[in-house]
Amino acid sequence: xxxxxxxxxxxxxxxxxxxxxxxxxxxxxxxxxxxxxxxxxxxxxxxxxxxxxxxxxxxxxxxxxxxxxxxxxxxxxxxxxxxxxxxxxxxxxxxxxxxxxxxxxxxxxxxxxxxxxxxxxxxxxxxxxxxxxxxxxxxxxxxxxxxxxxxxxxxxxxxxxxxxxxxxxxxxxxxxxxxxxxxxxxxxxxxxxxxxxxxxxxxxxxxxxxxxxxxxxxxxxxxxxxxxxxxxxxxxxxxxxxxxxxxxxxxxxxxxxxxxxxxxxxxxxxxxxxxxxxxxxxxxxxxxxxxxxxxxxxxxxxxxxxxxxxxxxxxxxxxxxxxxxxxxxxxxxxxxxxxxxxxxxxxxxxxxxxxxxxxxxxxxxxxxxxxxx
Ligand SMILES: Cc1cc2nc3c(=O)[nH]c(=O)nc-3n(C[C@H](O)[C@H](O)[C@H](O)COP(=O)(O)OP(=O)(O)OC[C@H]3O[C@@H](n4cnc5c(N)ncnc54)[C@H](O)[C@@H]3O)c2cc1C
Numbered sequence: 001x002x003x004x005x006x007x008x009x010x011x012x013x014x015x016x017x018x019x020x021x022x023x024x025x026x027x028x029x030x031x032x033x034x035x036x037x038x039x040x041x042x043x044x045x046x047x048x049x050x051x052x053x054x055x056x057x058x059x060x061x062x063x064x065x066x067x068x069x070x071x072x073x074x075x076x077x078x079x080x081x082x083x084x085x086x087x088x089x090x091x092x093x094x095x096x097x098x099x100x101x102x103x104x105x106x107x108x109x110x111x112x113x114x115x116x117x118x119x120x121x122x123x124x125x126x127x128x129x130x131x132x133x134x135x136x137x138x139x140x141x142x143x144x145x146x147x148x149x150x151x152x153x154x155x156x157x158x159x160x161x162x163x164x165x166x167x168x169x170x171x172x173x174x175x176x177x178x179x180x181x182x183x184x185x186x187x188x189x190x191x192x193x194x195x196x197x198x199x200x201x202x203x204x205x206x207x208x209x210x211x212x213x214x215x216x217x218x219x220x221x222x223x224x225x226x227x228x229x230x231x232x233x234x235x236x237x238x239x240x241x242x243x244x245x246x247x248x249x250x251x252x253x254x255x256x257x258x259x260x261x262x263x264x265x266x267x268x269x270x271x272x273x274x275x276x277x278x279x280x281x282x283x284x285x286x287x288x289x290x291x292x293x294x295x296x297x298x299x300x301x302x303x304x305x306x307x308x309x310x311x312x313x314x315x316x317x318x319x320x321x322x323x324x325x326x327x328x329x330x331x332x333x334x335x336x337x338x339x340x341x342x343x344x345x346x347x348x349x350x351x352x353x354x355x356x357x358x359x360x361x362x363x364x365x366x367x368x369x370x371x372x373x
Contacts, residue, residue, distance in 0.1 A: 002229040003030040003214070008221040009236030011040020012356050013346030015207045016071075016363035017234055017370070022212035025371060029213050030228060034220040038208060040236075041317070041347075042200040042356055049261050051287050051300040052199050056315065057255060058272065058285040058302065061195060062188040063357035069192040071364065075206040078194035079292050083187040084270035088278065089152045096187060096274060097128075098149050099180040115145055119181050128178040132171075149179060156277035161306050162253055162320065170321040187272075195290055232370075236346035238316055239332045247331040250351050252309040252316035260301050267301050281305045319351045343370070 004027035007014045015038065018029045037043050041056040060083045063069055086093040094102040100119070103112045118141055123129050131154065134146035154177050158166045166174050186193070196203045208215055216224065221237060235242055240250040258281070260267075271289035274282060281303040288299050309316050319325070329351050336344050345366050347354045354362060 001030070001227060003028045004231050005029045005234060006224070006228055006230035006232070007031045007234045007236070009033055009040060009346060009348070010035075010038040010204070010208070010215060010217070011236060011346065012042060012359040013236040013349070013363045014040070014234065015204050016360050017345070017367055018213050019207045019210065020364070020367040021370065022210040024367075027212060030216060030224075030230070031208065031213060032216045032219045032221060032224050034218065036218045037201070038215060038217070039201050039204045041315075042204075044199045044201050047259075047261070047300055049298055049300060050296060051261075051293060051298075052291040053259075053287050053300055053302070054200070054290075057257065057304060057317075058287070058290060059200065059356065060188070060193075060271070060290060061356060062190040062193040063355075064190045064192070065357055065361055066192075067364065068357045068360045072196075072203065072360065076196040076198065076203040079197045080193075081195045081290060081292070082193050083272070083290075084185060085187040085272045085274060085283075086270050087153055087157075087274040087276055089276065093269075093273065095185045096153070097178050097180045098153055099182060099184065101183045101185055103145075115141055118142055119145075119179070123181055125181055127181045129181065130175050131177040131179060132175050134179060145179070149177070153177075153276050157274060157282060160276075160280070160282050161318075163306065163308065164320075164322075168322065170323060170326075173321050195292070199291070231341065233342045234366075235342060235344050236349045238348040239329075239336065239344050239351055241311070242344070243332055243335055246335070247328055249311065250328055250332070251320045251322075251325055253318040253320055254307050254309040254314040255317055256305040256307050256314070258303040258305065260303070261298065262301070263298050265297055265299060267299050316348060319347070319353055321353070325351075 005021050007018050007029060010031050010033040014031055018031050021027050022029050042059045043056060044052055044054045047053050085096040087096050092105055094105045100116055103115055118139060131146055131149055134142055137143055155166060162169060267286045272283050272285045284301050284303050286299055286301045288296060343366065344350060345362060346359055
């Protein structure tokens with residue numbers, strides 16, 4: 001078999017590149033994925049109770065990029081959806097990101113008034129203040145707040161999520177945790193927030209439905225390598241695996257999912273509830289909030305238990321953000337740069353935490369390079 005492009009991985013990165021190359025460059029593309037379905041980690045399906053669920057954990061679409069939004073809108077209609085997240089802190093459910101509304105749920109009116117007044121005087125309404133920035137303040141009330149959020153919302157969750165203490169991770173992780181100076185209870189503030197009306201898998205099906213695209217599922221790259229002739233390879237699988245782990249594995253964090261079905265209309269008030277300090281799981285997500293299947297009299301939830309990643313045993317989900325891993329990545333990137341006909345991209349190919357929109361944006365940019373030849 002002979003194609004112009006062989007693309008390994010049918011997730012957002014692979015599907016976007018396949019679609020662009022097939023349609024815009026009129027080239028033949030073969031997409032292979034070792035899973036038995038398209039969509040990568042964004043794959044969704046109906047469970048045995050008719051609830052649309054995300055097999056690899058809840059995926060909520062949001063973006064600031066009009067370009068990504070317009071591009072994906074060619075393949076789906078959208079259902080408006082603003083994700084809401086709560087965290088259980090000292091027995092109370094508070095909105096996340098930590099905001100002025102969260103203050104009010106936790107502290108006495110007097111203390112909340114004082115904190116709010118000081119926060120607004122220092123940073124202004126609507127600001128997103130990184131927790132580390134707040135910790136630099138000399139005002140004891142603001143320091144108290146920073147320490148409180150760090151301890152009750154961030155520290156325990158980080159320990160569970162990564163199996164590491166915050167100081168063992170790249171400082172950028174802590175730097176990102178914000179206190180939001182508003183009463184906006186949406187988890188994301190991006191201008192575009194919605195879920196694909198018929199789900200992600202339907203969106204992928206449309207993306208990949210082009211006469212120039214063939215899709216081969218249940219096939220590892222290694223199995224097709226010798227069988228298919230191609231001009232260029234786009235690899236969206238793990239970069240370390242591609243090079244036979246020559247410099248050692250790039251560490252990932254994995255997840256174990258526990259599913260529950262409940263014979264009642266709703267399980268919790270919002271899409272996701274985080275448990276920063278209690279239990280071994282990090283969060284519970286109820287899919288009906290995401291999918292809008294309000295009419296169903298029963299509901300499905302997923303618990304996420306973070307665990308170490310072991311190749312062949314579980315899935316590589318989150319690249320671990322540590323300096324030493326960046327150094328190892330650089331060694332692999334140097335190898336990759338020597339290969340003139342192979343391009344690496346995506347969450348695994350770049351070893352970067354990308355949200356779905358970032359994966360699409362990266363793929364669209366890479367396509368421009370491909371198109372230039
Ligand atoms: C639990 C979880 C929750 C998330 N939630 C969100 C969210 O709410 N919002 C958001 O925007 N993003 C979310 N993401 C991120 C989202 O999953 C990624 O942005 C997206 O999957 C990236 O697409 P990709 O194509 O780069 O990678 P993937 O989707 O991982 O696709 C890569 C594909 O390559 C295949 N592959 C790998 N190696 C080989 C090989 N050797 N041979 C053949 N095939 C191979 C894999 O089977 C896989 O299907 C979440 C991720 C996780 C893990």
